Amino acid sequence: MDEARTSRRGPSPRLWLAGGWLLLALLAAIFAPLVAPQDPLAQDLMLERLPPFWLDGAEPGYWLGTDSLGRDLLSRLIFGGRIAFIVAFAAAIAACLVGSTLGLIAGYFGGWADRIISRVVDIWMAFPPVLFAILLVAVLGTGLSSVILAIAIIDWTRFCRVIRAEAMGQSRMDYVENARIAGYGRIGIMLREVLPNVVPSIVALLSLEMGIAVIVEAILSFVNLSISTDDPTWGSIIAEGRLSIHQAWWVLVFPLITLILTVLSFSQFGEALKARFDPVLR
Amino acid sequence: MSACLDIANLSAVLPNGQRVLRSVSLAVQPGEVRALVGESGAGKTMIGKAVLGVLPSSVRLVEGDMLLEGEDLGRLQPKARRTLIGARTALIPQDPLTALNPSRRIGPQMTDRLVRILGWSGEKADRRTRQLLDEVQIRDPERVLKSYPHELSGGMRQRVLIAAAFAAEPRLIVADEPTTALDVTVQKQILRLIAALQREHGTAILFVTHDLGVVAKISQKVSVLYAGKVVEEADTAALFAAPQHAYTRALMAATPRYTDPFASLKPVDGAVLAGLAAEIAAADLAWRRPHG
Numbered sequence: 001m002d003e004a005r006t007s008r009r010g011p012s013p014r015l016w017l018a019g020g021w022l023l024l025a026l027l028a029a030i031f032a033p034l035v036a037p038q039d040p041l042a043q044d045l046m047l048e049r050l051p052p053f054w055l056d057g058a059e060p061g062y063w064l065g066t067d068s069l070g071r072d073l074l075s076r077l078i079f080g081g082r083i084a085f086i087v088a089f090a091a092a093i094a095a096c097l098v099g100s101t102l103g104l105i106a107g108y109f110g111g112w113a114d115r116i117i118s119r120v121v122d123i124w125m126a127f128p129p130v131l132f133a134i135l136l137v138a139v140l141g142t143g144l145s146s147v148i149l150a151i152a153i154i155d156w157t158r159f160c161r162v163i164r165a166e167a168m169g170q171s172r173m174d175y176v177e178n179a180r181i182a183g184y185g186r187i188g189i190m191l192r193e194v195l196p197n198v199v200p201s202i203v204a205l206l207s208l209e210m211g212i213a214v215i216v217e218a219i220l221s222f223v224n225l226s227i228s229t230d231d232p233t234w235g236s237i238i239a240e241g242r243l244s245i246h247q248a249w250w251v252l253v254f255p256l257i258t259l260i261l262t263v264l265s266f267s268q269f270g271e272a273l274k275a276r277f278d279p280v281l282r
Numbered sequence: 283m284s285a286c287l288d289i290a291n292l293s294a295v296l297p298n299g300q301r302v303l304r305s306v307s308l309a310v311q312p313g314e315v316r317a318l319v320g321e322s323g324a325g326k327t328m329i330g331k332a333v334l335g336v337l338p339s340s341v342r343l344v345e346g347d348m349l350l351e352g353e354d355l356g357r358l359q360p361k362a363r364r365t366l367i368g369a370r371t372a373l374i375p376q377d378p379l380t381a382l383n384p385s386r387r388i389g390p391q392m393t394d395r396l397v398r399i400l401g402w403s404g405e406k407a408d409r410r411t412r413q414l415l416d417e418v419q420i421r422d423p424e425r426v427l428k429s430y431p432h433e434l435s436g437g438m439r440q441r442v443l444i445a446a447a448f449a450a451e452p453r454l455i456v457a458d459e460p461t462t463a464l465d466v467t468v469q470k471q472i473l474r475l476i477a478a479l480q481r482e483h484g485t486a487i488l489f490v491t492h493d494l495g496v497v498a499k500i501s502q503k504v505s506v507l508y509a510g511k512v513v514e515e516a517d518t519a520a521l522f523a524a525p526q527h528a529y530t531r532a533l534m535a536a537t538p539r540y541t542d543p544f545a546s547l548k549p550v551d552g553a554v555l556a557g558l559a560a561e562i563a564a565a566d567l568a569w570r571r572p573h574g
């Protein structure tokens with residue numbers, strides 16, 4: 001028992017690698033004007049399609065090269081991270097608040113509350129998510145807030161389903177019955193007894209959802225349905241990179257790597273955090 | 283003096299119409315331990331849950347009364363009933379692992395209830411909790427209070443639950459097979475502990491068990507339950523001296539004796555069960571008629 005616990009408590013490489021990348025990307029995004037080597041919007045036809053630093057023809061100060069308009073790729077990725085993180089946090093938190101609340105109510109109270117909520121979730125999940133997102137943005141209009149809203153509207157069901165199942169399992173445990181015998185009110189039991197036991201899952205889902213929000217935002221940018229096209233976003237950089245894949249592969253490859261690393265890190269970070277939050281695993 | 287718990291003609295049915303409790307009557311006098319003994323599935327847990335107001339939603343009480351210290355639980359508003367049950371009763375559960383909240387430390391779990399339900403000051407609740415941990419012979423209360431449930435052994439968790447049950451000074455404790463989930467060596471200690479605290483505090487206990495050996499050790503009175511029906515009730519000493527009902531005798535014959543473990547491993551006599559089944563079917567038929 002003790003051995004298992006120390007090995008679990010020791011530094012988990014997964015947590016540190018994923019957390020390290022996210023922290024780096026987040027700090028770079030927050031302090032983008034300070035750390036970006038160039039202006040992400042500055043075009044210079046003399047500098048177009050410069051290769052990354054280790055290839056012949058690279059220019060100092062343009063570490064990852066430039067795109068077909070001569071804009072610095074690294075600076076564009078750093079500034080693109082701002083929108084990615086804003087969307088990730090805002091959309092995931094909104095989806096989490098709505099989904100977890102409804103899931104907790106459905107799972108704990110059961111009965112007609114559960115029947116109504118579960119039915120809504122079933123109907124919601126019948127829509128293919130990407131089409132749903134495109135449709136929603138088309139209706140809501142493009143822009144940061146409608147992208148956030150669209151992701152939250154689509155993905156609250158992920159939280160709702162998982163938290164409902166967990167809350168339902170917890171509600172059958174004897175400690176909940178004991179709390180009822182003691183005379184606690186139903187809402188008090190839900191918040192004080194059941195909620196703490198589903199928090200680890202909420203944390204893991206929240207982190208996973210941030211990764212998913214980053215992808216959805218990139219897809220929307222890719223199909224030109226996200227933020228205004230001037231601001232660099234990872235999706236719009238990928239879309240441009242795709243057009244010049246034969247002349248400048250780096251414009252496609254680096255944003256893809258950034259995106260994948262970030263999404264993977266969010267999901268791994270969430271899983272690792274869950275293990276830490278869980279008193280039984282801890 | 284009125285009984286601490288008085289159950290009269292309590293019947294319960296499942297949605298498919300099957301009866302799980304058949305006109306159960308039993309009383310627990312103040313300060314007395316009444317054992318409720320029967321095979322698994324007899325409905326012992328169901329009776330405990332009915333008293334504590336936590337029956338599964340699929341089980342419906344269709345007749346009978348439950349009086350807790352003279353107060354008719356069936357006539358109280360739900361809120362008043364919860365308050366009364368919360369203040370006067372406690373449960374010592376079968377499984378000490380799932381009965382404690384895995385994500386909360388033992389200390390707050392124990393004191394919370396005294397503060398929130400009984401309105402005690404935090405300091406008083408804390409003092410009381412430590413006193414009870416001492417009474418259940420927990421030597422290092424500091425560590426236990428700071429622990430999460432999974433950090434304690436099964437025996438320790440059950441001690442915590444016993445301490446928690448007695449801490450609020452309930453009039454009635456329902457103990458539902460409190461030793462069944464424990465190691466044999468720990469079972470005896472826990473049983474002795476419950477008996478000692480019961481004497482000390484004068485708490486009435488409805489002690490649910492399937493084990494006649496446990497009945498003999500802990501109770502003054504005993505009710506024998508079979509298929510949701512009380513088939514015999516007696517003083518414990520009288521029951522062991524002269525069991526009246528055929529089922530009780532069969533149950534005794536099927537209970538292993540420590541002196542002769544091999545000779546006694548036989549099931550309850552089939553002929554006795556067949557007779558009982560017929561008797562109960564006839565009773566059910568008679569019971570259904572006036573109710574449509």
Ligand SMILES: Nc1ncnc2c1ncn2[C@@H]1O[C@H](COP(=O)(O)OP(=O)(O)O)[C@@H](O)[C@H]1O
Pocket residue numbers: 296302320321322323324325326327328329338340341
């Ligand atoms: N949640 C439930 N819903 C419906 N029937 C139940 C439920 N729990 C138990 N039962 C049934 O009620 C009867 C009595 O069960 P129980 O009181 O748990 O028996 P015991 O505690 O004596 O072993 C059994 O026939 C069992 O199948």
Ligand SMILES: [Mg+2]
Pocket residue numbers: 326327328459
């Ligand atoms: Mg039982």
